[in-house]
Amino acid sequence: MEAEKLITVTVPLFPPLEDFTAILEDIWKRKWLTNNGHYHEELERALCEYLGVEYISLFCNGTLALVTALQALRITGEVITTPYSFVATTHSLWWNNIKPVFVDIDPKTCNLDPDRIEAAITPGTTAIMPVHVYGTPCDVDRIQNIADTYGLKVIYDAAHAFAVKKDGVSVAEYGDMTILSFHATKTYSTIEGGAIVCRDAKMKQRIDYLKNFGFKDEVTVVAPGINAKMNEVQAAYGILGLRQLESAAAHRRWATNIYREELRNIEGIRFMEDIPGVTHNYSYFPVFIDEQKLGMSRDALYMKMKEKNVLGRRYFYPLISDFPSYRGLPSSEKKNLPVSNRISSEVICLPMHHELTENDVDRVLRVLKGKFRAAHA
Numbered sequence: 001m002e003a004e005k006l007i008t009v010t011v012p013l014f015p016p017l018e019d020f021t022a023i024l025e026d027i028w029k030r031k032w033l034t035n036n037g038h039y040h041e042e043l044e045r046a047l048c049e050y051l052g053v054e055y056i057s058l059f060c061n062g063t064l065a066l067v068t069a070l071q072a073l074r075i076t077g078e079v080i081t082t083p084y085s086f087v088a089t090t091h092s093l094w095w096n097n098i099k100p101v102f103v104d105i106d107p108k109t110c111n112l113d114p115d116r117i118e119a120a121i122t123p124g125t126t127a128i129m130p131v132h133v134y135g136t137p138c139d140v141d142r143i144q145n146i147a148d149t150y151g152l153k154v155i156y157d158a159a160h161a162f163a164v165k166k167d168g169v170s171v172a173e174y175g176d177m178t179i180l181s182f183h184a185t186k187t188y189s190t191i192e193g194g195a196i197v198c199r200d201a202k203m204k205q206r207i208d209y210l211k212n213f214g215f216k217d218e219v220t221v222v223a224p225g226i227n228a229k230m231n232e233v234q235a236a237y238g239i240l241g242l243r244q245l246e247s248a249a250a251h252r253r254w255a256t257n258i259y260r261e262e263l264r265n266i267e268g269i270r271f272m273e274d275i276p277g278v279t280h281n282y283s284y285f286p287v288f289i290d291e292q293k294l295g296m297s298r299d300a301l302y303m304k305m306k307e308k309n310v311l312g313r314r315y316f317y318p319l320i321s322d323f324p325s326y327r328g329l330p331s332s333e334k335k336n337l338p339v340s341n342r343i344s345s346e347v348i349c350l351p352m353h354h355e356l357t358e359n360d361v362d363r364v365l366r367v368l369k370g371k372f373r374a375a376h377a
Contacts (some may be wrong), residue, residue, distance in 0.1 A: 015240035062181030062194030064228035066092035083321035132161035165279035190238035248354035252282035268294025
């Protein structure tokens, strides 16, 4: 019997090929591939308008945006951050010779727990780097109050939170800077790419110098910058992608609602709900497995899904604090991160993208609900 089609965790948001071909033909005519070309400038303007922000600087990827943000703010010493994220968050600190200090997460939001931040502050602390995990906004007000009290900078990793709003305001407007990722797996993509959202024109100029080797003009280098510019092909792809976002988000919301309705009464499977006042982007659908209640471990369910050609992702597992580069840090000790360790052992992100069909969603649910029946037979 032929295996059913593979259902992937995500699918890139491709623009119509004919539209992309037309815009590539224009790039070929212009003969300008990088260094603040026509489409680069157009995309920066379009993103400012779409997100409701004033200053944005495009990057070739989100990791170099993180690295450059820390440089632009001249962050040194120690930075408080989360172990429950993609490794790029902490790698950006390592590349700047900054010591990460891990703080545990809130069990409901999976974001950095404000109740634990102050205890981690030392004389060497210069900043806080929280992550809006799965697109759920952090407790931005409490984090800002802590930062103001201790004179710390706040850099948000909003790789998951494109177009997310809190009380009508883009989450990119909080903190001293916000970093976005436009990787192919994200809800909005420039194939690879990213951006820094900052607060004033002077800082944007500094960021723009740093991402282009530090060049101010043809003969003046003002800082030891890096090459992190977005090229015209990426920018053109991103311009087309903006046209598809609303319909893609609506489709992900549809799939999310079905998942919630069908899984709500299954003991041993927990998921996140919408938060009042938040405009969600529905970029992920994580479920959290209670092995005792479900009668099956997270890893066993993950493997069963793979056997059925349904790909989940244990996102985030392992914790960043468990990787060799960071496990020797005092803040990485498991006794300091009980919630992070538990959540990391429970999570599976279910398939969530704009191409899911009713049959796809039904297949995912049959795997989960089938194991529920077997566990409680």
